[in-house]
Amino acid sequence: MVDPGSYQDDRPAVAAQAPGGPRAVPAFAAGPVCGVAVAVGLVLLAVAGQFGYFGDELYFVATGKYQWAWGYADNPWLLPWLAARVDALFPGSWFALRVIPLLMTSAGVVVAGLIAREFGGGRKAQVITAAAYALSWQILASGHVLATSTVDPFLWVVVGWLVVRWARTRSDWALVWAGVVTAIAMQGKFLIAFFWIGIVVGALAVGPRGLLRRPALWVAGVITVAVTIPTLVWQVDNDWPYLLMQQVIKEQNDRLLGGTLGTIPLAVVMAGLPIGAFLLCHGLYQLLRAPDLRPYRFLGVAVVVVTVVILVAANRYYYVAGMYPLVFAASAVKVEQGAIARWWRWVPTWPVFALSVPIAVYLTLPVRPADGFTGVDLVDFQASGSLGWPDLADQTAEVYRGLPSRADTVVMGDSYWQASALDYYGRERGLPAAYGPERGYWFTGRPADSTRQVVYVGGDEKWLTQFFGRVERVGAVTLPQTTAKTANQGVPIYVLNDPVAPWPELWNRMHRP
Numbered sequence: 001m002v003d004p005g006s007y008q009d010d011r012p013a014v015a016a017q018a019p020g021g022p023r024a025v026p027a028f029a030a031g032p033v034c035g036v037a038v039a040v041g042l043v044l045l046a047v048a049g050q051f052g053y054f055g056d057e058l059y060f061v062a063t064g065k066y067q068w069a070w071g072y073a074d075n076p077w078l079l080p081w082l083a084a085r086v087d088a089l090f091p092g093s094w095f096a097l098r099v100i101p102l103l104m105t106s107a108g109v110v111v112a113g114l115i116a117r118e119f120g121g122g123r124k125a126q127v128i129t130a131a132a133y134a135l136s137w138q139i140l141a142s143g144h145v146l147a148t149s150t151v152d153p154f155l156w157v158v159v160g161w162l163v164v165r166w167a168r169t170r171s172d173w174a175l176v177w178a179g180v181v182t183a184i185a186m187q188g189k190f191l192i193a194f195f196w197i198g199i200v201v202g203a204l205a206v207g208p209r210g211l212l213r214r215p216a217l218w219v220a221g222v223i224t225v226a227v228t229i230p231t232l233v234w235q236v237d238n239d240w241p242y243l244l245m246q247q248v249i250k251e252q253n254d255r256l257l258g259g260t261l262g263t264i265p266l267a268v269v270m271a272g273l274p275i276g277a278f279l280l281c282h283g284l285y286q287l288l289r290a291p292d293l294r295p296y297r298f299l300g301v302a303v304v305v306v307t308v309v310i311l312v313a314a315n316r317y318y319y320v321a322g323m324y325p326l327v328f329a330a331s332a333v334k335v336e337q338g339a340i341a342r343w344w345r346w347v348p349t350w351p352v353f354a355l356s357v358p359i360a361v362y363l364t365l366p367v368r369p370a371d372g373f374t375g376v377d378l379v380d381f382q383a384s385g386s387l388g389w390p391d392l393a394d395q396t397a398e399v400y401r402g403l404p405s406r407a408d409t410v411v412m413g414d415s416y417w418q419a420s421a422l423d424y425y426g427r428e429r430g431l432p433a434a435y436g437p438e439r440g441y442w443f444t445g446r447p448a449d450s451t452r453q454v455v456y457v458g459g460d461e462k463w464l465t466q467f468f469g470r471v472e473r474v475g476a477v478t479l480p481q482t483t484a485k486t487a488n489q490g491v492p493i494y495v496l497n498d499p500v501a502p503w504p505e506l507w508n509r510m511h512r513p
Helices: 030-047 054-067 078-089 099-118 123-135 137-140 150-170 172-186 192-206 209-213 215-237 243-257 259-269 275-289 293-311 317-336 350-362 387-402 416-429 502-511
Strands: 409-413 451-456 468-476 492-499
Touching: 030 099, 030 123, 030 492, 054 416, 078 150, 078 259, 099 123, 099 137, 099 150, 099 275, 099 317, 123 137, 123 275, 123 317, 123 350, 137 150, 137 350, 137 387, 150 172, 150 192, 150 293, 150 317, 172 215, 192 209, 192 317, 259 275, 259 293, 259 317, 275 293, 275 317, 293 317, 317 451, 387 409, 387 416, 387 451, 387 468, 387 492, 409 416
Parallel strands: 409 451
Antiparallel strands: 451 492, 468 492
16 A cells, blocks of 8 residues: 655655666657647648737737736736737737747647656657647637737646656756746736645645755745736735636636536537547546556646636636646556557547547637638637727727817727727827726726717717716727628727716726726
8 A cells, every 4th residue: 555655755756766866758759749849830820810919919919019017907917018029020910929829839739748758658648648739629729829828828838847857857957947937927827826736735635745845946936926026016006906807707707608517618628529638537537546657646636626726716717728738648648558448549549630630720720711600609709809900990090080179089998909909000090099997908097187078989888878978879890801790890989978077086987807
């Protein structure tokens, strides 16, 4: 019987070492693993120019260029900073912006293969893990856009690999580098803190408890905190809007995606059907139960803990995507050993992988026409969130220029996407700086006290009458290039006059997290 505390010292786990040191790992299957990474990169490159900026991309570009700060209501500073740097080099190029997620997704494929190698997986296990990661619907879809859901999972994968490597070698440098990567991840989203909570709980529950006594772990923590101080100060100064946003996100998911009951099924499905879903379930079981994976069992516990925390705190299924390679790799190692049930032995085979490629690409990437789902009760999320931003700015500018008087007039977008579009595209069309009552845009500033008139894009007339004495709908955005359901098709444009309260009070009342 195995003593649960037998892996709590600071030596490499017995099951994972050879005489004289850590267990040697198989050779890295560089050719096929990197081949999968290159293939994914080429596919993403082929679709990188589709449609236009996605709403979140536009938000990052606009805030990074015009409203940069150490923090925002929904994310820290890293993505706006990156987006603004790319826009400075390649103005108006969403194609250039998407090189970043393309490279991260391709690199994630390689790191996924390296995790399987650390688990003792040979060529087959490494290729299965890399290919399953590449065909994960969530990973492939997020690889098309620069978003927190792209950057965050990639950095989780790198941290996961470094922690697995430490578990095999006990190299403290692995922990220090994990701290550096964690510090970077915290500048994009704070979620990786959940991953470390899971790792700590797993180490306490099943070992190696010596992990918590390693000075390198505390060095990693100091690095993370030191780098994160500026964005934490911003959150404190603004009463922690990030925490409020997590509650808003949870409520949105409860309403739109089935809440807690829908989170786990969606996470499994978005791992990819059928391969990713099977590897996910099988791999978690193996990570928790397989004797030869005993040194890494704490990571299986971490997966469970993180999933429970996310179910309680946020309910976004894709928040767990960064842990996919850990369980994919555990499953792939057992597949390579032939330790899988006969009834699903056919799943991780090359014909199934080959058939999964067109399915994954069609369902997750913008290879369809923008109106490809017209006639059915589905919304193409990528097309919907990417089409028509210049049109929205054009038609708003036309309304603005047609006003009898533009003195003391501002423009506002109802959603943070619409405010971003007006801010980014509007200035070259003669519009003033844009404002918005939603999410991060509310924190970028309010209209001047002298403002008497607002050109308002989006929103609901009844809601607006709470704040203005005169609400006149003067038009609606039309996108002649598509009949698809999009974020901009038919969006109303209002002219608002006679604010019912002074702007400091009015702005607080209009705020929508």
